[in-house]
Amino acid sequence: MKKSKSKLLFLCLLMLAFSLVACSSNEKTNTGKKAKELTVYSPHPLEFTxxxxxxxxxxxxxxxELISAGSGELLKRxxxxxxxxxxDVLWGGSISTLDSNKELFEKFTSSNDDQVADEFKNKDGYITRFSVIPSVIMVNKNLIGDIKIEGYEDLLNKELKGKIANADxxxxxxxxxxxxxxxxxxxxGDPExxxxxxxxxxxxxxxxxxxxSSAVYKGVADGEYTVGLTFEEAALNYVRNGAPVDIIYPxxxxxxxxxxxxxxxxxxxxENAQKFVDYVTSKDVQQKITSELNRRSILKDVSIDKTTGIKDLSEIKVIKDDEEWSNxxxxxxxxxxxxxxxxx
Incomplete structure (x- = not known):
């Protein structure tokens, strides 16, 4: 009887040992797997990301794993x-949108922050700036006819009623x-x-x-709308690809x-999220988004290639909002x- 009990105890201890080894092995496997994974939510166009x-x-x-949807939907998720x-990362969205929800994010300052232009530095430690995006008016040249579009006031033309693409x-x-x-x-200057x-x-x-946002620039390029309120990169993509569209800076x-x-x-x-943020704010990537992907860099020393069609900001009437008020x-x-x- 004693031998039987001893044998049973030995078998139980042996099974427990195997179980612990298996769990340890699984934990190492899972840890290893996690070390090579990253999930990114992004409202940026897929052709950009x-x-x-x-x-x-x-x-x-x-x-x-890249999940693409509108910024509002992704933030809610x-x-x-x-x-x-x-x-792990929400990549994209206006500062006004992200700053008012910064409790959802970790504090992290990119290793590239010292190269960022002063006005775009991560001053509160939560939101890293990625690219500079002017707001523009996109015009379908085949549909606009003789209607003059030079700025916002021109969008009140009654001939454009129902023909303006604008997102919620x-x-x-x-x-x-x-x-x-x-x-x-x-x-x-007074928003009210x-x-x-x-x-x-x-x-x-x-x-x-x-x-x-994608419904706006696609709608204008496809001829569903005559004009649209969008952002520079989206409109520039269509211009560079030969679509019948113009970009108007109001x-x-x-x-x-x-x-x-x-x-x-x-x-x-x-840790992988930190690597990603550092990567996309690095000089090589920031130069690429400017030279190849129609975005303006946040870094001080990234040059603009004029052949891309990106205008120097000195050629545009640039105004500023009160970011604190907007947020x-x-x-x-x-x-x-x-x-x-x-x-x-």
Whole structure:
């Protein structure tokens, strides 16, 4: 009986040892797997993100799962997943959008921050600036006819009613930046005075508000709309590819603000997320986005190749918003915009 009990005890201890070894092995495997993974949420166009992600994968060996959707939708996902994050980086979105939700992100300052132009540095430690994106008006040359488009005021032309592509600013960061641009440009620096113009523009939209930024530039390029309110890179892509479109920098003034990115709080692959942020803000990548992908760099010493069609900012009437006001009043702006739109 004693031998039987001893034998049984030995077998139990042996099975327990095997179990512990298996668990240890699985943990190492999972840890190793995690060390080579990264999940990135991004509202940037796929034709912009995919080349950069592929280069990052080739250089680091880290496999990236790229989830593409509108900035508003992705931010809501980050918020809803905050107790169990399914993403590691939110790559893209206006500073106004990200700054008002910085509690969703980890504190991290890129190793490249000392090379960033002073106005685009990560001053609060949460949101890293990525690229500089002026708001523009995109015009379909085949549809515009004799209608003159030089700025925002021209969009109130009744011949354009229902022919203007504009996205919902609660779902699209570029549309939110357009709204901010309109408020400051048409209010001569006082955003509260710009609402009269915005109300008139909303009336000329004729009840049409698109669900995302891509619907704007695609809609204009495909001839569904005569003009659209979009961002520089998207319009430049079509110009360089020979589409019948023009880019107009509003004569009333263009705001050229940086977009941002943040590492999701409690991200499962935080170290890889840090590597990604450092990678896309490095000089080589920043030069590539300027020379090949129609974006302006946040770095001080990245040159603009004029053959790309990117104008020097000195050739454009550039105005600034009050970023603190824009960030603090984001929800108020969106609510007021919604009220005006639904009452029309």
């Amino acid at each position: 995919e080349p950069l992600v592929k280069d990052f994968e080739n250089e680091t060996g880290i496999k990236v 980050v918020e809803s997943e905050k107790n169990n994050p399914l993403s 600013p609660s779902k699209s960061s570029s549309s939110l930046e357009q709204l901010i641009n309109q408020l400051f440009a048409m209010g001569n 005075k710009g609402w009269d113009y915005v109300s008139k523009l909303i009336d000329n939209l004729d009840g049409k508000l698109l669900s995302g 004569k009333e003034g263009t705001i050229a603000k940086a977009d941002g990115m943040g590492i999701v709080k409690d991200a499962k692959n935080k 603090e009043n984001k929800e108020n702006m969106l609510n007021k915009y919604k009220d005006i739109f639904t009452s029309n």
